[in-house]
Amino acid sequence: MVIESARLAASQLLRPRFRSVMIKSVGLTILLFIGAWIGLEYLFSTFLLPFLGGWPWVATAAVWLLGAGVFIGAGFLLGPVTAVFAGIFLDEAAEHVEETWYGDEPPGKAVPLGQSLWLTVRFTLLVLFANLIALLLVLLPGINVAIFFLVNGYLLGREYFMFAAMRFRHEEEAAQLRANYSGPIFMGGMIIAGFMAIPIVNLATPVFAATMMVHLHKSISGQSFDPARY
Numbered sequence: 001m002v003i004e005s006a007r008l009a010a011s012q013l014l015r016p017r018f019r020s021v022m023i024k025s026v027g028l029t030i031l032l033f034i035g036a037w038i039g040l041e042y043l044f045s046t047f048l049l050p051f052l053g054g055w056p057w058v059a060t061a062a063v064w065l066l067g068a069g070v071f072i073g074a075g076f077l078l079g080p081v082t083a084v085f086a087g088i089f090l091d092e093a094a095e096h097v098e099e100t101w102y103g104d105e106p107p108g109k110a111v112p113l114g115q116s117l118w119l120t121v122r123f124t125l126l127v128l129f130a131n132l133i134a135l136l137l138v139l140l141p142g143i144n145v146a147i148f149f150l151v152n153g154y155l156l157g158r159e160y161f162m163f164a165a166m167r168f169r170h171e172e173e174a175a176q177l178r179a180n181y182s183g184p185i186f187m188g189g190m191i192i193a194g195f196m197a198i199p200i201v202n203l204a205t206p207v208f209a210a211t212m213m214v215h216l217h218k219s220i221s222g223q224s225f226d227p228a229r230y
Contacts, residue, residue, distance in 0.1 A: 001219045002187045008101070009212035013204055017096050018211075025089050026203040090163045090210040097214045108167025115171070123159040127152070149193045156196075156209060157189020164213040168221070181220050188216050 012018050048062070091110040098107050111119070133147070158178060165174035178185055192209045196202045 002184050002191065002216065005188065005212050005215035005219060006191045008215050009208050012097070012100075012211055013208060017100070018093065018207060021089055021092050021096070022204050022207045025206045028088075029203050029206075089206050090160075091167070093207050093210040094164060094167055094214045097211055101215070102218060111163065111166050115166075119159070119162065123155070126159075127155050148197075149190060152193040152196065153190035154186060155189070156192045157185045157187075157213075160192065160209045160213040161185045161188070161217060163210065164217040167214075168217075177220065184216065184220065188212060 013022060044062070094108060098105070110116075133151075161178055162171075162174050165177055169177065192205065192212065195208055196205045
């Protein structure tokens with residue numbers, strides 16, 4: 001069930017109908033990280049570099065450390081970035097999935113804007129807090145990696161499934177379904193976390209995660225699909 005949902009999601013990423021969604025998702029993610037890098041560099045050159053003018057080697061070391069810190073931080077903070085874009089792209093990706101694989105079944109309905117924004121903000125803050133804790137443990141080899149996967153596996157699986165389920169159910173009913181199938185959903189979240197850990201490929205995480213959880217929700221709900229469609 002979980003592996004099949006992941007396989008179907010991966011097979012859809014390069015289909016023409018999903019290409020525009022992925023381009024927008026990847027483009028916004030890249031722009032956000034570029035903006036963060038420019039902002040940090042500006043703050044460094046404006047407020048810190050003038051004090052290091054007499055020690056050029058210290059300034060050089062600080063620049064290298066800043067670059068390394070941004071690189072490491074980007075890996076841990078990709079989860080919150082993914083959370084922001086989840087609410088933007090889930091419905092568009094979900095509609096494509098439902099039309100392609102489940103065209104004979106009633107389509108889902110987009111989550112109301114206010115509720116979607118609240119869920120997105122809550123999810124972003126949760127993932128940000130959890131990943132900041134993992135980032136603080138970056139000097140503990142092994143533990144930080146385990147925490148990264150466990151935290152993001154749980155949170156990404158939980159919230160992406162909720163987004164998919166709430167296209168067909170009230171929030172309380174979706175939460176109950178999530179609790180009843182916490183094992184498969186956590187496994188799905190771990191796959192998303194693994195996808196998110198692959199450089200370059202991880203830029204497509206929002207589309208992959210949204211698509212996968214639509215399939216998983218359909219599977220959990222007992223709604224089959226026709227293999228001949230793909």
